[in-house]
Amino acid sequence: MNHNQVSKSEFKAKALEFFRQIESSGESVIVTDHGKPVLEVRPFGGIERSPLDVLRGSVVRYDNPTDPVAEGDWEAAQ
Numbered sequence: 001m002n003h004n005q006v007s008k009s010e011f012k013a014k015a016l017e018f019f020r021q022i023e024s025s026g027e028s029v030i031v032t033d034h035g036k037p038v039l040e041v042r043p044f045g046g047i048e049r050s051p052l053d054v055l056r057g058s059v060v061r062y063d064n065p066t067d068p069v070a071e072g073d074w075e076a077a078q
Helices: 009-015 014-025 051-055
Strands: 005-006 029-033 037-039
Touching: 005 009, 009 014, 009 029, 014 029, 014 037
Parallel strands: 005 029
Antiparallel strands: 029 037
């Protein structure tokens, strides 16, 4: 298990300890339920963050950005 992941029961028992760790390290902690990630607890970023900073790193791959988009190319959100 990743050191940044913790079960709900462990998080409940040590919440203040995890809060201090998150505040001091700046790294988020993923809370899991039966091994499945369900929550992310992270430091508050404030409203002063640039929208570009918020999006930085969110695009994993962008192939052929100038190609036309056909109606059938869009996947329905589920």
